[in-house]
Amino acid sequence: MSDKKIIIAIDGYSSSGKSTMARRLAAKIGYRYIDSGAMYRAVTLFALDNGIIAPDGTIDRYALDKALPSIKIDFRPMPDGSQHTLLNGHDVETEIRQLRVSDNVSPVAAIKEVRKALTALQRELGQEKGIVMDGRDIGTTVFPEAELKIFVNASAETRARRRFLEMCEKGDNVNYEEVLANVVRRDHIDETREESPLHRADDAIDLDNSVMTLDEQNDWLERQYKSALDKLQ
Numbered sequence: 001m002s003d004k005k006i007i008i009a010i011d012g013y014s015s016s017g018k019s020t021m022a023r024r025l026a027a028k029i030g031y032r033y034i035d036s037g038a039m040y041r042a043v044t045l046f047a048l049d050n051g052i053i054a055p056d057g058t059i060d061r062y063a064l065d066k067a068l069p070s071i072k073i074d075f076r077p078m079p080d081g082s083q084h085t086l087l088n089g090h091d092v093e094t095e096i097r098q099l100r101v102s103d104n105v106s107p108v109a110a111i112k113e114v115r116k117a118l119t120a121l122q123r124e125l126g127q128e129k130g131i132v133m134d135g136r137d138i139g140t141t142v143f144p145e146a147e148l149k150i151f152v153n154a155s156a157e158t159r160a161r162r163r164f165l166e167m168c169e170k171g172d173n174v175n176y177e178e179v180l181a182n183v184v185r186r187d188h189i190d191e192t193r194e195e196s197p198l199h200r201a202d203d204a205i206d207l208d209n210s211v212m213t214l215d216e217q218n219d220w221l222e223r224q225y226k227s228a229l230d231k232l233q
């Protein structure tokens with residue numbers, strides 16, 4: 001492909017399929033893929049396991065603030081090309097995808113200090129460019145200068161169905177209504193929080209993938225990448 005490395009920011013709603021397409025593009029063009037949502041999930045897991053989030057969901061803001069510097073998040077590349085999230089050196093990839101974490105992550109992601117710490121880490125990871133990062137505020141806050149910004153959407157029902165099937169395949173015991181309620185609740189918190197709320201960057205390209213196949217999505221994204229490179233010449 002090209003020698004020129006760019007930053008590709010892919011934002012959108014939960015379970016919109018952005019991670020799948022971001023990961024696949026990164027592998028194809030030899031870029032590093034970073035799932036920024038996994039970082040918020042890892043912080044949430046830490047808080048749950050250390051009694052910082054009470055069983056009723058209340059967050060001890062003071063304890064979380066104090067703990068932040070001791071939470072180390074990393075990614076380990078796997079032989080199949082995927083990446084696993086490490087929390088203080090432990091592989092937590094499976095745990096961070098469980099409903100217990102999904103149910104508590106949005107309020108954690110709404111906390112200013114958490115966002116500040118993770119945004120700094122994300123910027124560090126993007127310093128050398130050649131990166132595809134997905135999340136909610138990558139094109140608006142983390143990398144407003146990204147050369148390519150995509151904003152992905154699909155209906156809440158389509159996204160809940162996808163997440164539900166994914167969880168069933170993994171053997172999780174969930175019901176569809178529960179997953180849909182989680183998606184709707186997270187959309188609301190993500191869109192209305194004060195810090196870096198989810199909204200499309202003015203210069204983002206929209207993608208509604210409700211009725212697209214994975215191949216169609218991947219081809220579409222690769223075309224956007226090529227035209228972003230063309231614009232640099």
Ligand code: DC
Nearest residue numbers: 014036037040105106109135136137
């Ligand atoms: O993409 P995901 O479902 O794994 O994201 C988990 C949560 O983290 C979700 O509530 C939104 C939040 N998040 C965020 O606020 N900013 C990001 N850049 C990525 C995720």
